[in-house]
Every structure is written in C-alpha cells, then in structure tokens.
Amino acid sequence: MGQIIDGKNISKLIRSEIKDRTAAFTDRYGHEPKLAVILVGEDPASKIYVSNKHKACLQTGIGSIVIEMSEDTEETVLIDKIKELNEDSTVNGILVQLPLPKHLNEKKIIEYIDPRKDVDGLTLANSALLYNGNTDCLAPCTPRGVIEILKKEGIKISGKHAVIVGRSMLVGKPLAMLLLNENATVTVCHSRTEDLGAVTRTADILISAVGRPGLVKAEDVKDGATVIDVGTTRVDGKLRGDVDFDSVFEKDVRITPVPGGVGPMTITMLLMNTLQAAEMQEEER
Amino acid sequence: MGQIIDGKNISKLIRSEIKDRTAAFTDRYGHEPKLAVILVGEDPASKIYVSNKHKACLQTGIGSIVIEMSEDTEETVLIDKIKELNEDSTVNGILVQLPLPKHLNEKKIIEYIDPRKDVDGLTLANSALLYNGNTDCLAPCTPRGVIEILKKEGIKISGKHAVIVGRSMLVGKPLAMLLLNENATVTVCHSRTEDLGAVTRTADILISAVGRPGLVKAEDVKDGATVIDVGTTRVDGKLRGDVDFDSVFEKDVRITPVPGGVGPMTITMLLMNTLQAAEMQEEER
Numbered sequence: 183m184g185q186i187i188d189g190k191n192i193s194k195l196i197r198s199e200i201k202d203r204t205a206a207f208t209d210r211y212g213h214e215p216k217l218a219v220i221l222v223g224e225d226p227a228s229k230i231y232v233s234n235k236h237k238a239c240l241q242t243g244i245g246s247i248v249i250e251m252s253e254d255t256e257e258t259v260l261i262d263k264i265k266e267l268n269e270d271s272t273v274n275g276i277l278v279q280l281p282l283p284k285h286l287n288e289k290k291i292i293e294y295i296d297p298r299k300d301v302d303g304l305t306l307a308n309s310a311l312l313y314n315g316n317t318d319c320l321a322p323c324t325p326r327g328v329i330e331i332l333k334k335e336g337i338k339i340s341g342k343h344a345v346i347v348g349r350s351m352l353v354g355k356p357l358a359m360l361l362l363n364e365n366a367t368v369t370v371c372h373s374r375t376e377d378l379g380a381v382t383r384t385a386d387i388l389i390s391a392v393g394r395p396g397l398v399k400a401e402d403v404k405d406g407a408t409v410i411d412v413g414t415t416r417v418d419g420k421l422r423g424d425v426d427f428d429s430v431f432e433k434d435v436r437i438t439p440v441p442g443g444v445g446p447m448t449i450t451m452l453l454m455n456t457l458q459a460a461e462m463q464e465e466e467r
Numbered sequence: 468m469g470q471i472i473d474g475k476n477i478s479k480l481i482r483s484e485i486k487d488r489t490a491a492f493t494d495r496y497g498h499e500p501k502l503a504v505i506l507v508g509e510d511p512a513s514k515i516y517v518s519n520k521h522k523a524c525l526q527t528g529i530g531s532i533v534i535e536m537s538e539d540t541e542e543t544v545l546i547d548k549i550k551e552l553n554e555d556s557t558v559n560g561i562l563v564q565l566p567l568p569k570h571l572n573e574k575k576i577i578e579y580i581d582p583r584k585d586v587d588g589l590t591l592a593n594s595a596l597l598y599n600g601n602t603d604c605l606a607p608c609t610p611r612g613v614i615e616i617l618k619k620e621g622i623k624i625s626g627k628h629a630v631i632v633g634r635s636m637l638v639g640k641p642l643a644m645l646l647l648n649e650n651a652t653v654t655v656c657h658s659r660t661e662d663l664g665a666v667t668r669t670a671d672i673l674i675s676a677v678g679r680p681g682l683v684k685a686e687d688v689k690d691g692a693t694v695i696d697v698g699t700t701r702v703d704g705k706l707r708g709d710v711d712f713d714s715v716f717e718k719d720v721r722i723t724p725v726p727g728g729v730g731p732m733t734i735t736m737l738l739m740n741t742l743q744a745a746e747m748q749e750e751e752r
Contacts, residue, residue, distance in 0.1 A: 310595035314636060341661040349647055351599060358643075362634055362655060367666060369654040370647060376626040381652060384669065 184431035187408075187438045192334045193446035197242055200453050204243040207460060215460030216245035217275040217301065217452075218267050222260065223253035223283045232279050238449045244456055247273075253283055260286065261294050268296040274460035275301035277452070298463060301455040303356070312359045318462075320455050325357035327447025328389060328410050329364065335436065337387065337408050340365035345385035347371045347378065347398070347424070353391040353412055361387075378402070390424035400429040409437040412444050469716035472693075472723045477619045478731035482527055485738050489528040492745060500745030501530035502560040502586065502737075503552050507545065508538035508568045517564050523734045529741055532558075538568055545571065546579050553581040559745035560586035562737070583748060586740040588641070597644045603747075605740050610642035612732025613674060613695050614649065616723065622672065622693050625650035630670035632656045632663070632683070632709070638676040638697055646672075663687070675709035685714040694722040697729050 208214050217239055221232045232248055239246035249263060260278075267276050276299045282288050292300075297307035303322040311319035332339055344366040348354040354370060361368045371381050373392075379402040382388050390398050391412035403409060413424030423440030431437060438444055493499050502524055506517045517533055524531035534548060545563075552561045561584045567573050577585075582592035588607040596604035617624055629651040633639040639655060646653045656666050658677075664687040667673055675683050676697035688694060698709030708725030716722060723729055 306595040306599065307591070309598055310591040313594055313598040313640065314591065341659045343661075343666065355598065355647075358655075362640075362657075365657070365659040367654065367656050367660040369652065370643075371652050372647075372650070374626045374650040375652040376628075381628065381669075384666075 184433060184435045184437050186431075187331060187335055187410075187436055187443060189331060189438055189443040189446050192331055193450045195334065196330060196447075196450050197238070197453065200244075200450070200457055201242045204457055207457065207464075208243060211464050213272065214243060214245040215274050215457050216247070216272055217277065217456045218247045218249060218270075218273045219277045219279060220249045220251065220260070220263060220267075221279045222251045222255050222286065225281070228279050228281075235277070235449055235452060238453055239456070242453050244453060255283075255286070257286055257291070260291060264291070264294045268294075268299065273299065274463055275299055275452075275456035277302050298466075299459055301452060301459055303455065304351075309351070309356070312356055315359075315363060317363055318458075320459060321360060322352060322356045323448045323451035323455060324353050324391075324412060324444065325360055326451040326454070327444055328357055328412065329360050330451065331410065331438065331444065331447060332387065332408070335408075337436070339387070341367070342386040343367045343369065343384055344387040344389065345369045345371060345382050346389045346391065347375075347382065348391035348412070350391065357389060357391070392424055394424055395422040396424075396426045398425040398430065400426070400433055403430050403433060403435060405434045407435050409435050410444060411438050411440050414440060414445065469718060469720045469722050471716075472616060472620055472695075472721050472728060474616060474723055474728040474731050477616055478735045480619065481615060481732075481735050482523070482738065485529075485735070485742055486527045489742055492742065492749075493528060496749050498557065499528060499530040500559045500742050501532070501557055502562065502741045503532045503534060503555075503558045504562045504564060505534045505536065505545070505548060505552075506564045507536045507540050507571065510566070513564050513566075520562070520734055520737060523738055524741070527738050529738060540568075540571070542571055542576070545576060549576070549579045553579075553584065558584065559748055560584055560737075560741035562587050583751075584744055586737060586744055588740065589636075594636070594641070597641055600644075600648060602648055603743075605744060606645060607637060607641045608733045608736035608740060609638050609676075609697060609729065610645050611736040611739070612729055613642055613697065614645050615736065616695065616729065616732060617672065617693070620693075620721065622721070624672070626652070627671040628652045628654065628669055629672040629674065630654045630656060630667050631674045631676065632660075632667065633676035633697075635676065642674060642676070677709055679709055680707040681709075681711045683710040683715065685711070685718055688715050688718060688720060690719045692720050694720050695729060696723050696725050699725060699730065 236246045267273050297305045303320045344361045349372045358368045382402045387408045389410040393413045395415050411423035411425040421441045521531045552558050582590045588605045629646045634657045643653050667687045672693045674695040678698045680700050696708035696710040706726045
C-alpha cells in the first residue's frame, strides 16, 4: 500500500517559510521583493496562471505587478518593456508568461531578461550556470519544486538512482542537473528509450514529466520507490498525471498525486526564486 | 572474446577527411583555417600536448600558431592576448592550454575567448548551447571524439542505454548532452553512486572517464556491450585506463584500449572544431 506525498501541504509549509524570510527582507531593506509578470494576449489558461501567481505573491508579502499587453504586441515593444523592467531597481524578478502569441519568438525574447531577474531560470546564462554545477543560480521552478518535495519528505537523494522520463528544457534536463548537484545517479529517458519499463524499474526515485496519462504502470515501479508525477494532461475535464495512480498506489511506494502533488510547488518555487533574486541583488548593491 | 576498437585507425580516417575538407575550404576562401594555441609556463606535459596539436594542424593543412608566455604572465596580459586573437580575423580557433599556472583563474580567463573561436567548447556560452540541445555548437573535444568513435564503428546509439561514469565538465556532462542529442537513454554515475556495478551492467554503451585504473571489471559489463575507456592514469610509467582491459576483453564486448583508443581522437576533434569554426565564421561574413 502506498503513501501519498501531499504537495499542497509541503507547499503551504514552504510558503510560510517564504513569508517569514520576505518579512525579514522587507524589514532589512525597507522595501518588498517584487515580481513583474508580463502577460501578452487573452489566453484564458494563461490569465488564470498569472492571476494565481499574483495572489500567491501578495499572500507571502511579495510585491507583484502584472503588465497586460495586447495580443498583437510587436516584438520591439515587448522587448522595450523587458528592458525597462531590467533597469527598474524596484523590480527583482521578471517573468514572461508562456506561451506567447505565435508571431513572437519566445527563445529570443526570453534572452532579453536580465539573468539576475530571470526567476523562471530560462535564459541561456542561467541554464549554463545550472549545467556547470552552480548551486545557487535561478533554476526553473518545476524541477526545483521536485527537489524541495524530496527534501521536505526526507527522501535520501545522494547516491540513489533517480530516473527521469522526459528531457525537456522546462523539466527533464534541469531536473537532471539539480539531481546531479544533490549527488544522485541520474538517468534520463525519453520517447526513444527502448524498454522504458526495464529502466524505470531500477529507479529509487522515479520522476515522469512527459504528459502521457497512464504511461507509468505498477509493473514499471520498484517496491520502495518514490514516484514523482510531473505530468498534467486534461482528460474529459479532469487533470491526469503520467502515472497510473491506482495501480501504482497498491505497491510499497511514496507517490505524488495529480492534482495536489508537484503542481502547487511550481508557484511556490517562483516565490522562492523571486525572494532569492531580491536577496542576491541587495547583496550586490 | 572481445573486439578492439582501434582509435588510432579511426582517427587516421577522420584526419584524412578533415584534410580534404580543409583543402576545399582553403581553395574556396583563399586562406587556411587557423588555430592559435596559448601556452603559459614550462609544464613539460603541456609542452608535448601543444607540440602534438601544432604538428596535427600542419599535417591536415590547418594553419597553427603557438604563443608561448612566461610562467609569471599577469592575468591582464593574458586576457589582452586573447582579445587580440578574438579581433584577428585570420585566426579561427583559440585554445588556452590547461592547466594554467596557479595564480591565473582558468574559468575567468576562458570566458574571454570569443565563443565562435572557442574550439575547446569550454565557454559558458558554448556549454549552454550544448545543454540546450544545439547540435552544431563547438563541443568539448574528448566527448565529441567518443561520439565519433561510436558512429564510425557503426554502433547504434539511438534508443540504447549509455552509462557514463564521471560527471566532469570536460567529459561526463558534455558527453551526456551529446548522447541525449543522439537519442540515447543516458545515465550519469560518479563517486557517490551506490552499487556502481549494478548500474554499469545495464549499459549497452559504457563509458568510463574518472581516472581510476581497474575500476571497471568483467563482472561490471554486460555481454554485447561497447566499452569506451576515457580514463588515463600513469602507473609505473605506463598509461592505464579505467577498465581492467584483460578481464573485460574475455567477454563478448567491443572495447577501446588505452593507449590507442579515445586518446588519439581528442586532437582529431580539435582539428574538426577548428575547421568547423572557420566554416561558420566564413558563412557569417
């Protein structure tokens, strides 16, 4: 019988720590850490995400501004806005909500964000630091959330075999780097992997991040493993993970549910990155 | 009974291809691709490496200049020399021979090399490109040599399980990225890995790059595996790899010897990177 890892609760715990650290920051420097989110267009899902980020900031004492730009915003106008926020010393974190409308080149635009304010950890500069083993760079929020879940649950990482399914720049690869920094043995699998089950069965820590509901079944998981489900796919209006929860939960595993597992951690890590960016910027002054 | 992978021969083959491509380049653009190597100090091993690189350039039609600087060279003087070579349009590749004397900060100095001329692939900019899955960036020479060996030997990489022992920025990590680009399932092990043998036994392609003679024994290798030995340690005046060659060779494996395996490929890939850098620079003009 499995044991549920309650991501909501861990997230609540960390947000309360962030709230305390934010209060201390504001006390010390006389201003709040502040996040600026740029939202281009009218995508309903993006609007909800941005609104949730805004609320989470306010709940933890972090200042938040949301800059809404029209669907047909020109590239140069968006870039000028980013440059303005880079220069604005009251803004500590900048996030461009993705996806952007099709006429805008996401990769190019992200690179205009000052790496010190890049709280999504998506610039080449921050990814290079992470790849090079830097342990206090701004790392992408979701993989950072996975690490925090493992740590808060007291799951040993060092020396253990972590198997990641998925090699995206948003989750798979940065998570591999973060796990290597924690001294795990790390395997990255993907759509081309032959006999995926044979590999996942060797995992002490199994993380799936591909968005294929039911991909990981009971027979793909070792007894005693920790299973972290990063996948989120909407099926018939319900959110489903990559892991066939019901069958895997029959085993002796610790497992994150979907929803209520990794999901709540992503915004929490955005708050953490914003606070960390603010602290780094103040130390540099 | 094993089968030896003859790195010397593969290297010879590739150098002959490079020679042809270099001749075509020189024909087309009216000048040779050119490598500049900076050697600081009197380290005897470094002197031999630099001399070998110089000879290899000349043998393949690549221009080569060696800049020797005294042991006590100041940082600013070295950086000014790099800047001068960055500006020099007749120089296509720049390499600072490592290790540098202790008073010089290698990481800092390397960053002054124009990434387009960084034929060792060591700048943050090039490592970020590699990590982000760019397939035509300048990648570090030794891991690139490993990939070329596998390709020239006709060893299937896509879908196969590659296990790397060692996570250095010179070999382990860039090799993981190159193998992911080739669609291998990739595992990175290191000194903290628990039960290393259990992991290496799952490898279709096993690469060891740690510098511990005899680390990989027959029982750590699966029948049918390809074993690439990147380790080189001098023991009683003899070069030894990480793999216990004699016992592993008894099995049904393909294996690179030390010396004569990966070693010869490193300089060959430096030639390849120099030629590639020159071609990219000409295309940009």
